[in-house]
Amino acid sequence: MKTHHIQRWLAVGALAIALLPVGAHAGRQSINDGWRFQRGDSTAPGIEAGPQRAVTLPHDWAIEGPFLTSGPHGGMGRLTTWGPVWYRKDLAIPAGDKGQSIFIDIDGAMSHASVWLNDKLVGSWPYGYNSFRLDLTPYAKAGGANRLAIRLDNPPDSARWYPGAGLYRNVWLTVSNPVHVAHWGTVVRTPEVSREAAQVELAVTVDNDGSSAATAEITTRLYALDDDGKRTGDAVATLPTQRVTVAARSSATVNAAARVAQPRLWGPMPQQRPHRYLAVTTISRDGKTVDSDETPFGIRSLRFDAERGLFVNGEKIMINGVNNHHDLGALGAAFNVRAAERQLQILQTMGANAVRTSHNPPAPELLELTDRMGILVLDEVFDSWERKKTEQDFHQIFPEWHERDLRAMLRRDRNHPSVIIWSVGNEVGEQYAGDAGAALSAKLVEIAHREDPTRPVTNAMNYAKADMPMPATLDIIGLNYQGAGIRALPGQFPAFHQKFPDKMMVSTESASALSSRGEYQFPVPGVNSAAVRPGVGGDPQRQHVSAYELFAADFGSSADRSWAAQDQNPYVAGEFVWTGWDYLGEPTPYYGARSSYSGIIDLAGFPKDRYYLYQSRWRPDLPLAHLLPHWSWPERVGQVTPVHLFTSGDEAELFVNGKSQGRIKKAPYEYRLRWDYVVYEPGEISVVAYKDGKEWARSSVKTAQAAAVLQAGADRNVIAADGRDLSFISVRVTDAYGVTAPRADQRIRFTVEGPGELVATDNGDPTNMESFQSPERAAFNGLCLAIVRAKPGQSGSIVVRAMAEGLTPAIVTLQAK
Numbered sequence: 001m002k003t004h005h006i007q008r009w010l011a012v013g014a015l016a017i018a019l020l021p022v023g024a025h026a027g028r029q030s031i032n033d034g035w036r037f038q039r040g041d042s043t044a045p046g047i048e049a050g051p052q053r054a055v056t057l058p059h060d061w062a063i064e065g066p067f068l069t070s071g072p073h074g075g076m077g078r079l080t081t082w083g084p085v086w087y088r089k090d091l092a093i094p095a096g097d098k099g100q101s102i103f104i105d106i107d108g109a110m111s112h113a114s115v116w117l118n119d120k121l122v123g124s125w126p127y128g129y130n131s132f133r134l135d136l137t138p139y140a141k142a143g144g145a146n147r148l149a150i151r152l153d154n155p156p157d158s159a160r161w162y163p164g165a166g167l168y169r170n171v172w173l174t175v176s177n178p179v180h181v182a183h184w185g186t187v188v189r190t191p192e193v194s195r196e197a198a199q200v201e202l203a204v205t206v207d208n209d210g211s212s213a214a215t216a217e218i219t220t221r222l223y224a225l226d227d228d229g230k231r232t233g234d235a236v237a238t239l240p241t242q243r244v245t246v247a248a249r250s251s252a253t254v255n256a257a258a259r260v261a262q263p264r265l266w267g268p269m270p271q272q273r274p275h276r277y278l279a280v281t282t283i284s285r286d287g288k289t290v291d292s293d294e295t296p297f298g299i300r301s302l303r304f305d306a307e308r309g310l311f312v313n314g315e316k317i318m319i320n321g322v323n324n325h326h327d328l329g330a331l332g333a334a335f336n337v338r339a340a341e342r343q344l345q346i347l348q349t350m351g352a353n354a355v356r357t358s359h360n361p362p363a364p365e366l367l368e369l370t371d372r373m374g375i376l377v378l379d380e381v382f383d384s385w386e387r388k389k390t391e392q393d394f395h396q397i398f399p400e401w402h403e404r405d406l407r408a409m410l411r412r413d414r415n416h417p418s419v420i421i422w423s424v425g426n427e428v429g430e431q432y433a434g435d436a437g438a439a440l441s442a443k444l445v446e447i448a449h450r451e452d453p454t455r456p457v458t459n460a461m462n463y464a465k466a467d468m469p470m471p472a473t474l475d476i477i478g479l480n481y482q483g484a485g486i487r488a489l490p491g492q493f494p495a496f497h498q499k500f501p502d503k504m505m506v507s508t509e510s511a512s513a514l515s516s517r518g519e520y521q522f523p524v525p526g527v528n529s530a531a532v533r534p535g536v537g538g539d540p541q542r543q544h545v546s547a548y549e550l551f552a553a554d555f556g557s558s559a560d561r562s563w564a565a566q567d568q569n570p571y572v573a574g575e576f577v578w579t580g581w582d583y584l585g586e587p588t589p590y591y592g593a594r595s596s597y598s599g600i601i602d603l604a605g606f607p608k609d610r611y612y613l614y615q616s617r618w619r620p621d622l623p624l625a626h627l628l629p630h631w632s633w634p635e636r637v638g639q640v641t642p643v644h645l646f647t648s649g650d651e652a653e654l655f656v657n658g659k660s661q662g663r664i665k666k667a668p669y670e671y672r673l674r675w676d677y678v679v680y681e682p683g684e685i686s687v688v689a690y691k692d693g694k695e696w697a698r699s700s701v702k703t704a705q706a707a708a709v710l711q712a713g714a715d716r717n718v719i720a721a722d723g724r725d726l727s728f729i730s731v732r733v734t735d736a737y738g739v740t741a742p743r744a745d746q747r748i749r750f751t752v753e754g755p756g757e758l759v760a761t762d763n764g765d766p767t768n769m770e771s772f773q774s775p776e777r778a779a780f781n782g783l784c785l786a787i788v789r790a791k792p793g794q795s796g797s798i799v800v801r802a803m804a805e806g807l808t809p810a811i812v813t814l815q816a817k
Contacts, residue, residue, distance in 0.1 A: 027174055027175045027176050028105075028172055028173070028174045028175075029172065029173050029174075030170060030171070030172060031057075031089065031091070031104075031148075031171050031172065031173045032056055032057035032058070032170060032171060033056050033057075034054070034056075034089055034090070035054070035055050035056070035057060035059070035087050035088065035089045035167070036048070036052045036053070036054060036055075036087070036088045036089070037052060037053055037054075037055040037059065037061065037085065037086070037087055037166075038050055038051065038052045038085065038086040038087075038088070039061070039083065039084075039085050040083070040084060040085070041084040041086075041151075042086060044119065045086070045088075045116035045119055045147075045149035045151065046116075046119045046147060046149065048086075048088060052088075055087075056723070057167050057169075057170065057171055058167065058168050058169050058170060058334040058335045058336070059087075059166045059167055059168060059334055060110075060164045060165060060166050060168045060331075060332035060333045060334040061085060061165050061166045062079045062080060062081040062162075062164060062165035062166070062332065062333075063079065063164070063330075063331065063332025063333070063334070063772060064771070064773060065079055065080075065771045065772070065773075066769075066771060067079060067594055067769040067771075068080065069769050072591070074585070074586075074587050074590075074591030074592060074593060074594070075159075075160055075161070075390075075585055075586055075587075075591065076157075076158075076159055076160075076161065076162055076163065076585050077161070077162030077327075077584035077585035077594055077595065078593075078594045078769070079162060079584070079594075081110075081154050081156075081158075081162070081163055081164065081165040082154050082155055082156040082158070082165075083153070083154070084151060084152070084153045085151070085152050085153075085165070085166065086149060086150070086151050086152075087149070087150045087152070087166070087167050088147065088148065088149045088150075089148045090145060090146070090147060090148075091117075091140075091145075091146040091147075091148050091173070092145065092146070093140050093141065093142050093143070093144070093146055093175075094142065094143065095142050095143030096142075097140075097142045097175050098142035098143065099142075099178070100137075100142075100175050100176060100177060100178070101135070101137050101175070101176050101177070101178050101180065101207075101209045102135075102136045102137045102140045102173070102174070102175050103133050103134065103135055103136060103137075103173070103174040103175075103176075103183070104122075104133070104134050104136055104148070104171065104172070104173060104174075105131070105132075105133050105171070105172040105173075105174055105183075106125070106131065106132055106133075106134075106150075106167070106169070106171050106172075107131045107169035107170045107171070107172075107335075107363060107364055108128065108129060108130070108131060108167075108168055108169030108335070108363060109125070109128060109150065109152055109166075109167050109168070109169075110128035110129075110152065110154050110163055110164050110165050110166060110168055110333065111126060111127065111128030111152060111153075111154045111155075111158070111163070112124070112126045112128075112152060112153045112154065112155070113125050113126070113128075113150060113151070113152050114150070114151045115134050115148075115149075115150050116147075116148070116149040116150075116151075117136050117139040117140060117146060117147070117148055117149075118139050118140075118141065118146055118147055119147065119149075120138075120139045122134045122135070122136060122139060123135075126397050126401060127394065127397070127401060127405045128154070128163060128164075129326070129360035129361050130361050130405050130408045130409060131169075131361070131364060131408065131412055132408060133174075133183045137209070150167065152165070152166065152167070155392035156392065157390045157391045157392050157393075158390060158392045158393055159383075159390060159393060159585070160383070160389055160390060160393075160585070160586055161325055161327075161583060161584065161585035161586045161596075162325075162327055162332075162333070162583070162584030162585035163333065164326070164327060164332055164333020164334070165333070166333075166334075168332070168333040168334045168335060169335045169363050169364075170335070170363075170365075176291055177283075177290040177291050178208060178209040178210040178214075179206065179207070179208050179209075179210065179214045179216055179246065179283060179285060179290055179291065180206070180207055180209075180283065180290070180291040180293075181204060181205070181206060181207075181281060181283065181291055181292075181293035182205040182206065182207045182251055183207075184411040184412050185204060185205035185206070185207070185293070186202065186203070186204050186205075186279065186281060186293055186295045186415070187202070187203040187204075187414060187415065188200065188201070188202055188279055188295055188297040188415050189201045189202075189203075189454055190297075190299045190300070190301070191454075193263070193265070193299055193300060193301040193313070195262070195263075195265075196261070196262065197259055197260065197261050197262070197263065198259070198260045198263040198299045199257060199258075199259060200222060200237065200239075200257065200258050200259075200260055200277075200279075200299070201255065201256075201257045202220050202239055202255070202256050202257070202258075202279060202281075203253055203254070203255050204218055204220070204242075204253065204254050204255075204256075204281055204293075205251055205252070205253045206218065206244060206246050206251060206252050206253070206254070206283060207246075207250075207251050208246035208247065208248060208249065208250055208251070208252075209249060210248055210249070211248050211249070212248050213245055213246065213247050213248055214245070214246050214248075214285065215243065215244070215245045215246075215285070216243075216244060216245075216246065216283050216284065216285050216290070217241050217242070217243050217283070217284045217285075218241065218242045218243075218244065218254050218256075218281060218282070218283055218284075219238070219239070219241045219242075219281070219282050219284070220238070220239040220256065220279050220280065220281040220282075221235035221237070221238045221239070221279075221280050222235055222236050222237040222238070222239070222258065222260065222277055222278070222279055222280075223235055223236065223277060223278045223280065224236055224264060224275075224276075224277055224278075225275075225276040225277060225278050225296065227372070228372075229276070229296065229368075229372060231278055236260055236261075236277070237258040237259065237260050238258065239256035239257065239258045240256050240258075242254035242255075242256055260277075260299065263299045264277075264299070265298075265299055265300050265313050266298025266299060266300040266371075266374075266417040266418075267300060267312050267313050267315070267317075267374065268312060268317055268353045268354070268374045268375065268376050268418075269348065269353065269373065269374035269375070270353075270374075271315060271317060271353075272312065272313060272315065272374065273374065274298065274371060274372060274373065274374030274417070274418075275298065275299075276296050276297065276298050276371060276372070276417070277296070277297055277298065277299065278294055278295070278296050278297075279294070279295040279296075279297060280292065280293075280294050281293040281294075281295070295415055296368075296371065296415070297415050297417060298371065298416075298417025298418075299417075300312060300313055300417050301313055301314065302420055302454075302455075304456055304475075304476060304504040304573075305504060306497075306500070306501055306502050306503055306504050306505070306571065307571050308571070309504065309571070309572070309573035309574065310420070310504070310573050310574070312376075312420075317353070317376070318573070318574045319353070319354050319376065319506055319573050319574025319575065319576070320351055320352050320353050320354060320574060320575070320614075320617075320618045321352060321353065321354030321355060321356060321376065321378070321574060321575060321576040321577070322347060322352050322354070322355060322356070322576060322577045322579060322580030322581075322600065323355075323356045323358040323509060323576050323577065323578050323579045323580065324343065324355055324356070324357070324358065324579060324580045324581055324583070325358060325579065325581075325583035325584075325585075326357075326360065326362060326363070327583055327584045328340065328343070329581070329582075329583075329584070329603045329604060329605070329762060330603070330604070330759075330760035330761065330762040330772040330785070330787060331759070331760060331772075331787070332584070332772075335363040335365060335366075336724065336726060337365050337369070337724075338724075338725050338726045339726060339787075340363070340365065340366050340369060341369055341373075342605065342715060342726075342728060343580070343581055343601075343605070344369055344370070344373055344375060345373075346601060346605060346607070347375075347580050347581075347601075348373065348375070349615075350600065350607075350611055350614055350615045350618065350619075351614065351615050351617070351618025351619040351622075352375075352580065352614075352618065353374075353375060353376055353618075354375060354376035354377065354378065354574070354576065355370065355375055355376070355377055355378070355576075355580070356377075356378040356380060356423070356508060356509075356576040357377065357378070357379055357380050358380060358426065358509075358576075358578075358579075359380050359382065359383035359426040360380065360381065360382075360383065361379070361380075361381060361408075361409040361412070361413070362379075364412065364413075367379075367413060367416045367418060367419065368416075370416070370418035370419075371416050371417055371418045374418075375418055376418060376420050377416070377418045377419045377420065377421075378420070378421045378422075378423055378458070378508070378576065379409065379413050379419045379421070379422055379423065380422075380423035380424075380425075380426060380460075381405065381406050381409045381422075381423065381424055381425075382394060382398075382402070382405075382406075382424065382425050382426070382428070383425070383426050383427075383428075384398070384425075384428060384429070385398050385402070385425060385428045385429070385430050385440060386398050386399065386429075386430065386440070387428065387429025387430055387432075387433070388429070389429070402444070403447060406424065406444060406447050406448065406451075407447065407451055410422065410447075410448060410451040410452055411451060414451065414452045414455075419455070420455065421455060421456055421457070421458055421476060422448050422452070422455055422456070422457045422458070423457070423458050423459060423460060423478065423508070424441070424444040424445060424448060424457060424458075424459050425441070425444070425459045425460065426459075426460045426480075426508075427460060427461070427462045427463070427480055428459070430470070431461055431462075431463040431464040431468070431470055432463060434468070434469060435469050437469070437470055438468075438469035438470045438472070438473050441459055441470050441473040441474070442473040444457075444459075445457045445459075445473055445474065445475070456475030456476045456504075457474060457475050457476070458474050458475065458476040458477070458478035458506075458508065459473075459474055459478060460478045460479075460480050460508035460509060461477075461478060461479055461480060461482070461508075462479075462480035462481055462482060462486070462509070462555070465492065465495065466492065466495040466496045466498070466499035466500070467495075467499065471496065471499070471500065472500075474503070475503065476503060476504050476505070476506060477496050477500055477503050477504070477505040477506070478505075478506055478507075478508035479492060479493070479496065479505065479506075479507055479508060480507075480508055480509035480578075481507075481509060481510070481512065481555050481556055481557070483505075483507050483510070483562075483565050483566070483569070483572065484510070484557045484561050484562045484564075484565035485557075485565070486555045487554060487555060491565045491569075493505065493565060493566075493568075493569040493571075493572055494569060497569065497571055504573050505571065505572050505573060506572065506573045506574055506575065506576070507562070507566070507572065507574070507575035507576060508576055509576060509577075509578045510562045510566075510575040510576065510577050510578065511552065511556055511557060511558065511559050511562045511575075511577050511578055512552055512553040512555065512556030512557075512578040512588075512598055513549060513551065513552045513556065513557070513558050513559055513598065513610060514532055514537075514545045514551055514552055514553060514556075514588065514589065514597040514598055515545050515546065515547045515548075515549055515551065515597060515608055515609070515610060516544040516545050516546075516547060516597060516765070516766065517547060517602045517606055517607075517608045517609075517764050517780070517781060517783075518547055518630070518742055518743075518780070518781030518782065518783075519539075519544040519545065519546060519547050519781065520546055520547050520548060520628070520629040520630070521535075521537060521538075521539060521544075521546035521548075522636075522639075522641070523640070524546075524548055524550070524642045524676065525537075525550065526676055527550065528550065528558060528560040528561055528670075529550060529551075529552060529557045529558035529560060529561035530550055530551055530552070530558075531551070531552060531553070531554045532545055532551045532552070532553070532589050536551075537550065537551030538551070538589060538590075540590065542767070543590035543592055543593050543766070543767045544590075544767070545589070545590075545597050547608060547609050547628065547629070548609075548628065548629070548642075548644060549608070549609050549610045549613055549628075549644075553588050553589065553598070556578070559577070559610065559613055559614065559617075559671065560670070560671045560672065562575065562577075563617065563669075563671055564669040564671075567669060568669070577600065577614070578598055579596065579598045579599050579600070580599065580600055580601060581599045581600070581601045581602075581603070581605075582595050582596045582597065582598065582599030582601065582602050582603040582764070582766065583595060583596050583599065583603070584596075584603070587766055590766075590767075592767070593766040593767045594766060594767070594768070594769060595766040596766065597766055600614055602764030602766075603762060603764050603766070604762040604763055604764040604783070604784075604785040605728060605730075605764075605785065606730070606764050606783050606785070609626065609628045609646065612624065612626035612646040613626075613646040613671065613672065615646075615648075616646045616647055616648045616671070617648075617671060619648065620648050621648070622648055623648065623649075623689075623696050623697040624646070624647055624648045624649075624689075624697055625645060625646075625647045625649065625652065625687050625688075625689040625696075625697035625698060625699035626645065626646040626647070626699060627643060627644075627645055627685060627687055627699050627700070627701050628643070628644050628645075628646070629641070629643075630701060630704075630740075630742035630743075631680075631682070631683075631684070631685050631701045631702060631703050632682075632703050632704045632741070632742050632743060633680050633682075634682070636680040637680055637681060637682070638679060638680065638681075639679065639680055640676075640677055640678065640679060640680075641678055641679070641680035642674060642675065642676045642677070642678060643661070643674070643675045643678045643685060644672050644673070644674045644675075645672060645673040645674070645687055645689070646672055647672075647673065647687075647689040647696070647697060648689075648691070648696070648697070649689035649690050649691040649696040649697060650665060650666050650690065650691055650692070651663060651664060651665040651666065651673070651689070651690045652664065652673050652687050652688060652689040652690060653687065653688050653690075654675050654678070654685065654686075654687050655685065655686045655687070655688075656678060656679075656681065656683070656684075656685050657681060657683040657684060661675050661678055662675065682703040683702070683703055684700055684701065684702045684703070685700065685701050686698070686699070686700035686701075687699050687700070702739050703739075704734075704735045704739045704740060704741045704742060705735035705736060705737065705739070706735060706736075706741075707733050707734070707735060707741040707744045707746060707806075707807060708734065708735050708736040708807060708808065709733075709734045709735070709736065709738075709807060709808040709810075710731055710732070710733060710734075710748065710802050710803070710804060710807050710808060710809055710810040711731070711732045711733075711734055711738070711810055712729055712730065712731045712732070712800070712802050712810035712811070712812045713729070713730055713812065714727045714728065714729045714730075714800075714812050714814060715727065715728045715729075715730075716728075717812075717813070717814050717815060718814070718815045718817060719789070719790055719814060719815075719816055719817075720790065720816070720817065721755065721790040721791070721792065721793060721794055721795045721816040721817060722790070722792055722793075723789060723790065723791060723792035723793075724789065725789060725790065726759065726787055726788065726789050727787070727788045727789070727814050728785060728786075728787055729785065729786045729787070729788060729800055729802075729812050730783065730784075730785055731748055731779070731783065731784045731785070731786065731802045731810060732782060732783055733746060733779050733782045733783075733784075733804075733807065734782075740782050741782050742781055742782050743781060743782065744779050744781070744782040745778050745779055745780065745781075746778065746779055746804040746805065746806070746807060747776055747777070747778045747779075747804060747805070748776065748777060748778070748779055748784045748802050748803070748804045749775060749776045749802070749803045749804070750775050750776070750786045750800065750801065750802055750803075751775070751800070751801045751803070752788060752798060752799070752800050752801075753798070753799040753801075754796055754797050754798040754799055754816075755790055755791045755794030755795065755796050755798060755816050756788050756789060756790050756791060756798030756800070756814065756816060757788070757789060757791060758775055758786060758787070758788055758800075759787040759788060759789050760772040760773060760786075760787045761773075761774060761775065761776075761777045761784065761785060761786050761787070762777070762784075762785045762787075763777050763778065763779060763780035763783060763784045763785065764780050764783065764785075765778075765780035768780070779804075784802075786800065786802070788800055788814065790814075790816030791816075794816060795815075795816050795817055796815075796816055797813055797814070797815060797816075798813070798814040798815070798816055799811060799812075799813055799814075800812045800813075800814065
């Protein structure tokens, strides 16, 4: 991502980490503070009728609720996201900025945004997920007061999941010389990469907003960045200075190249390291610097092999990826760097190395994180084209806006080394449209190729078959669920591979397994994958899905079945699991709930049992033995209670109160060990796992006594006192001996003392309709979460207490700095 002019600290989130170190000109500034928010419409942008309140961006007004507990609103998270709203702000533009170019950069506004300055309409952008720039220059009053107003009007029935609402990403004011680097105007490519040297090519587009032609010199120097994104040492290369004359109110592009010796390559963790560089471009006129632009980038090579999969820097990388929607659980859609970083960290610990941005352009800071953390990205732009999925989704504006929106995403994101594949659609209705659908697909692919010829393009297909016209238009075959087979249909990997032997194939969506954390239902079928049905993995009265991790959406499959299909077709490059995290909305199979069941991690960030199943495959060198279910079943004494083991070993022996239940091995295409006829008795189950005949890992689960104690811990005990950095505090209900009470549901009350405040609470229960802002919440199967931030500019100790009737309270102390 390109950033203009200044050393920009994160607009939201982390502990004062400069993800993008930048230059000295104070031309780009956050304008997230000091907004007035109003729900409902008014007659004009300058008339502030009706109640208003002060808000700070990013802001998602819909997450405040209340939840809609009746009606057909489950798909969009049972939260009202629709209706007109206004955001207004007073802007002081210094007199010294007269004659400068002044822009507003909006990273995301949900949706149908219209922007006014001083009661004049500046422009509009309807798609809520894209970033865009508008030129304020003709309407701005340098040296005077300026009234900025933004109207949003998110329609009802506009999405299949929770879209969020409001100015939910960052907003910036950029002031520059009339002769400046264009918006997203720097393009970095590395066409030749080896360990010895790399060729770095740079194209810079220069805008001249002035009334006369301008001659300028463009110089770019390349610097190495450290792991925190800070510039280190002297320039590693300097590109030749280019001289260009740009006509009035026009643009010109210059190209230059340089060689970097012994480059530090960018690659995905953990196999490689995500090293980065910084291109610092300056524009000079008559020996005076008038603009600077800083572009972080990575040097890496990509190869997409139809038989062997993905290669990064010459090394095969199996895509162990997940799909993630854009909400951040209890925080809603309002982007927060620390919350997104936490999501990615938990995924990386599981072994994930890739993310698909289903099904829209992400916040730009998310890609800054994936660059820094070494996570591959499949960057997706649309969920629908001309054929609708909901009544008021993107299909209404696709004919007019698809090219602008696609180009906007491509231009914004093309310098991110983590982005390896573009996706122009997801399960679009045009799959059913034969040649006409294929022609539209080909048009979108061509646009992507023109903007960025260095990356392949896909389109995630859940219907199109190998002999249909659409797949032929794509560089990479992306299949949703078809690889393992949808319902009774056979798996489609072989057919596509035979038809397109020169195209790499990947599961753009795999599995769609479903579960509620800690909910185990009986009896347990003796299959490795089954659709959720009443009494077979599903409880429609309580709206929960069994956590034995055998059950899936009707069109999906368990992880076990998905992996068997991949392993039987080793040319498949990997998968993006549906989904990494639970998300608001789309609560298949129970649309009376608020959030999904498909996540490997629940909405609060607590891993489900499935997390350890994926970890056992994606981190095969990690000694792991994870037993399920819990072992606190007083009503099941003497009844068959199957025990399953997720392990990176290949065999194991199970014990119940010291008595062996047998030592068993994984058979080919089996990914768990299971003892299906264990009879429950209270006490302890334990397991010894083996790998290649040697002991590999041990684990045990004990029967819990009565709930007695709250135990709490923070993911980070030191946070920035900026009002944006967060600490996530997990609370566990245990018995007097420290054993988790796995069915505990006591109400937990949180208090915060000192220079901090409670932001939200959650428990991961998809059926819970209590406001996320509530300071009280019942534990869900023994766990609960509180999210705390420091007050801006106030340092010191923050004391967080968790209390429940009849239980010993827990105290966590944070430091705000």
